[in-house]
Amino acid sequence: MKRVNKAWSLVLLLLLFAGSCTQTDVEENEIPPHALKDVDAGFNLNVLANRIPVTRSITFTADGSIESDTLTVGVRDSVQTKATTSLSEAQESQIASLWVGQYDVTTGLRLFNQYLPSLTATTVNLKLKHNQNGNRSRVYFVSNAGDLGAIADETILKKHILTYTPTNAGLPANDLCQMVGMWEGEVLVGGIRNITVELTRLIAKIEFTYSTGAELSFTPTSVVLKNAPAISLVEVPTGQLADISYETYTGTVSPLGATVYWYLPENMAGTVDGPDAVDSEKKKIGTGVTNATCIELTGDAVQGGVRYSDVTFRFFPGSNMNNYDVIRNAHYTMTVTLLGIDISDERITVGGIPPIEVDPGDMPANKGGEKEIQITARPGQQWVFDMPAWLSALLNGQHIPSGATITYQGPANVVFKAEEANPRAESRSVSFNININDTSQSVTITQSGSTLAKGNDILLNAEAGSGGASSFTATEGLQWLATLSGDGWLDWATTNPGTSGSEALAGVQTLEVEATTCNPLAQERIGKITVKAGASVGDPGYTDLKQEITVRQEGSTVTGSTVNMSAEAAVDQASAFIATSGLSWIANVTNGDWITLSGATSGSLTTGSAQNITFEVSLNPFSTLRSGEITVRAGDPIDGPTGTIAINQDPSSFSTTNATTVIDAAATRTSAGLITATAGLAWTISPETSNGITVSPISGSGNDSLTFTASVNTGAERTGIFTVAVTEAPTRTVTVTANQEPEIPAYLGAIQVCKTEVDGRVTFSYANSYCSNLVTEERSDWRIPTLDELKSMWTNRNALERISGFTPFVRYYYWSVSTGGTYGRWVVSLGNGDVGSDYDYNSNCIRCVRTR
Template identity: 70%
Template sequence: MKRVSKTRLFALLFLLVAGGCTETDVEEDNIPLHALKEVDAGFILNVLANRTPVTRSITFTPDGTLESDTLAVGAEDSVRTKAAAPLSEMQESQIASLWVGQYDVETGMRLFNQYIPSMTGTTVNLKLKQSQTGSRSRVYFVSNAGDLGAIATEAILKKHTLAYTSTAEGLPDNNLCKMMGYWEGEVAAGGVRNIMVELTRLIAAITFTYSTSADFTFRPTSLVLKNAPTVSQVEAPTEQLTTGGISYNTYTGTVNQTGATTYWYLPENMAGTVIDANAVDSEKKKTGRGVTNATCIELTGTAVQGGVTYGDVTFRFYPGSDKNNYDIVRNSRYTMNVTLIGIDVSDERITVGEIPPIEVDPTEMPAKKGGEKEIQITARPGQPWVFDMPAWLSALLDSQNIPSGATITHQGPANVMFRAVEANPRAESRSVSFNIEVNGVDQEIMIVQAGSILTKGNDITLDAEAGSEGASSFTATEGLQWLASLSGDGWLDWSASNPGSSGTEAQDEAQPLKVKTTAVNPRAQVRSGKITVKAGASVGDAGYTNLKQEIVVEQMGAVVSSSTVNMNAEVASNQLSAFTATAGLDWAASITNGDWFTLTGTTSGYPTTGSIQNITFDVSLNLLSTSRTGEISIRAGDVIDGPIGTITINQDASEFSTTNATTTIDAAATAASTGSVTATTGLAWTISPETDNGITVSPTSGMGNAALTFMASVNTGAERVGSFTVAVTGTNPVRTVTVTATQVAEIPACVGNLQVCKTDGGLMNFNSANNIYCSSLVAEGHSDWRLPTRGELGTIFTYRLSLQSVIGFTPFRTDYYHWSSTPGGNYDRWIRIFTNGLEGSDLDGNSNIARCVRIR
């Protein structure tokens, strides 16, 4: 495809002006247009490719702007738009309508014009006016611009303006590019055939791409193309159009947090190239000075650099071909790739509208060594500032360490990390202030370091023994010097495992302090010492106590344990009692209560062992009916203030009681009854009287437990009780108990008023039974006994069973007859056998059972 250079175009125009005819010459050979002969002409239209695009890549950094311009030939380049779906290659080159105008080269007068409203290809056949006497014609082709009508002269045509509008999507109106081309030559009588005509687009394209770096935050709020002309001229102008009612539009672009690409179409804008005083030597200074209505791109938003948020930050770009050229040339493509990494204040294309003041967080810098406080210096990017570091601060700026006493010189915004090179030596906060001139304003910055702290740990309690260990701690602001000292009257010292008692710099953790006792506490009272901890200024300045703490150390008082021994009432020897006392002390034991026991064995010594120690003692018999208590006191350590323990001796009361006769004594005194004395072993006792109420007891004296036997004479009367006093020997007051035995009263065996003797006399003859045995019988307390009559003997047999149920009644014998006192029968006397009750009679000299009776 043939390209027409700008130089060639200007040369042709120059020749046209230099070799053209005057108006008079034309008039001399004037031939009316309608008289000119028409001949056939055929043209093939070809759309000229874009001019070599100007591609500019710009990277903005806080330290400067990096640019590279490239000229990349791209025969396949196409004009792009800001639309989401740009025109295709075919659309960009489409010829939808065509206006054709023929002008005489010498006179510049119109010879012919025609408007073709619809083109179906790139070939056009016309009826042109035949040239006269070898004159040349210039045939203009203007596509997609509508019917220009009959424009009288070529000069008017060249300056004729064409309105430019865009669609809502940003594409050229009707998605068509206005184009212009021409052919110059002789239109001979035989016509012209297959003439190639190249069309040039009358618009330029700007492609603007921007992106941001992860290290730079830019929030765009607007992207605009300013000063986009609303008309184009048929012939490319050499300077900015100022006639024809030209105006300028502002077009918006796409904004996005991470970046976007925007495409714009616009007519050429020959704003010009500046020289002399307006010329610049760097793209950074290309600001539009010396030109008017130059087309530019403005990207505006909020930027965050160095931790500072800047408002109304505008990046402005003039797409012209170099740093002093502001022209937008038709059929050209301007590609700008902008990468935003930071703001370079020396780049005059950047303006910053809002700059926040320096704000210092009121939070205090930590008191520790290495405590940090960050301050954001909100200088305009590139604005220099300087200040001197105070003695106790260093700073970190852009990864560079600024030592104390040094001077910081910097440009633009920055995060300055101030760091304490030493801990605050006092508990009170301290501050330093300095001035920084930022953006032409002198601003004061104050850094306050918090006061240091010293916090003591728990107080310490140690056991009373020597060698007891305990631990506490303290926490001081990191970096402070510290010192710990002891006071304790010689009994307190540092433990062998104590990590230290002083340091040049406290750590960021609790510092342990370990102590031990060097001597046993000989007193019962707690004794106190202390650990004095000092930090910072308090170490070297005795008058400054705000970083001083005291940890109380107490040693427990010595102790002697108490114990109790429970004893039986018996005599006991070499009994053990125990005590435990704090180890390492003298000790002595004594009886402080009780005369009934004595200490044996060791009663004093050294040292106490801290374990069980024994004291032996003897105990006498407790004669009392109540328990008794004695005390042994153990004193250890100091004879006045040493601890005292008590061993309590409890002895039970001695046992002393009796058991009465376990059975009653038969009235006939045929059997004895038993009782008992229960007494603690070794307890002596006596019984008095020996006989009471016909009942005797045996034995009448003893020691400890004993069985008692009670005897009684025949009881012929009512029931009777014998009472005996049992007394402990040697007690004062007298200690006695009573023991008793009971003898039952006589219980007669009677049928009606007939009393039957409970026992029989055995076998004997009648004379012995009646005259001797019964007459002399004194039984059951009576002496009027006799043999029963025959009838009485029958009654006795009848009631024999009930009689035999009486206590002490001897059962009737059934193997012999019993005597009656009634004579008769076949022999001397009536008798009855108790087997079946049969009666009989027997001689008085024979032997039968004698059972006496009496009338009550």
């Protein structure tokens, strides 16, 4: 026997219990939505393709518009954008989030809602509520619009507003299209599976392409889509929504044309009929509707040479010429080719037809000068004017002679041409009236006054034959004349192109002149070229076309030189001057009586090259440089140019060199000095002897050597000072000196030994008297030496005898003041050092000493 599972037994009991409920019980007891049974429901979401685009191809020409329209619904198309990169097919159909709401068909009340913030597939499995008594449900699917929340009533849901927010690039926000779908049916107790729900995009797409042809110059300034709603409803509206805001979207502006894509919610502006209905797309301008979506292409156009500003082409989408609806999930394509402006097309507005355009500025003054005028008449409108006598014209390539009458229709470009140059410096004008677009317009053509401009002034060299050039520029076609004035020294160069002409050439014309003589003056001299043109040629009183070109000839010059000379007298010296060629000349000494001209002081005409002046100079006796001048004048004796030859003579030299050595005290040597003087400079020396020193020679000239001699110096050092003087004016003196050594004492320990002694031998008494009275070597306290002092003198005899001026000892006995010995007075031989004694009355040598 099989066993029954307890779980299945419980399920069976519950089913039996449920089956026991009656329909009345259910109907009599309302069950709130949260108490309804949840059943499984599976849906497959499918995004509907766009309807076939409503396309329109329009070609605008000056003679009319050509249109080709297709108004069909149902074929798939992809949504695009004005952004650089459009959405892909996957993005266009992407369902990123989903709000689901279940409503009872009978009561309209909400049974269930759920928000799925993230979806990655198109299959959705839900827990819907099972309806009572077999009632049907409507299940709404709103994609990519956020969480709508618990909307209690189906009617409120249908009128629920969905805000449309585009990105800056023109794509829907987050690259997601808002979509709506709905399924209606019975939610069975056993659930529903594989139900397909079609989702419809809530936005329309407008594709606008524009281009221009060679026949029309059009520069777009703006492309806009006007009256784009900012919201959608869940349910398709039956008419235009009230009290909503509208946006204006911009598009790409390019002179080459462009394709622009816009997204926008539906705008059910409506279909017009009755008096507002039109029979041509040319007349579809929005009459009878409000806030209808339209495209406006605005810019500046040039047609037939006329520039029209603020030209606007306006286009309204819709299914036909009287329909202005923009419906959801629709694609509107419009291709526009601009070849001309058809003023009869009411979709085209022109900000204003410009007045007659006159080329700015005056007509040039020259013959052949042109002035351009653009006649801005509408095509087919006739206009007339008479040509003045001095003008011709070129009208659209056709030549109109002066004095003729022009009759023409429509816009035209007229180029006026001057048949002659304006003969005066003042402008001249002619005016006439033309009836254009039912308005009389005055046109004035002014020809500029002619001009005469001179070139640079001319500067000629001082020499004869010197040439120069200038120029003038006159208005092309003017008569001209050039004349000279210059006291006979100025003439036209042989290469001068001309001095007059019946018609001046365009551009610069050259005038060439030359000097016929050299300028004898130091200052420049002036001539002029007078140029006249136009009316100034024949009318002496009219000077506005007269110019004077100044011609200057440089003053002649004499350029001297500078000679630097030594102090000695010199003959046959030469220096040069250079003067403008062709002039007479004369030379004089104008400063310096020590300069004498020794050659020619005047001569034939100057050569323009170096010419010599010869001269002599005397010796410069001064100690400073002296300068003199020789002046050379050329040309005019009074106002002719002068030049200076500067002669600079060095100062004469005059100096001495003192004695080079010192004369010894004994005067056994001489010394030498030197006089340095410029050759020929005489001098004398005084005194001849100074302080015991004598100089030789005491007169001479130029360089010379000096010899100094002296007498014996028995005292201190002495100096001889001598004055050397120049014998001629000015007074110039220098000094020269010589020195003699002082006498050197013969010191020996504490005593000074006298350098000299008495010739021969003397008694002691005489010796004593001699020493006591001796005055020598600037001392007077001499005495006879002691025995010990004599011994010391013997010991140091050689050293003493080497002292300058020391008289050698006699090789004999010398007295001492010391007593003793056999004979009463000690003596010492300074020949061999022997010590002895002697009587006072005998005779011996004596050498005095003194205590230091």
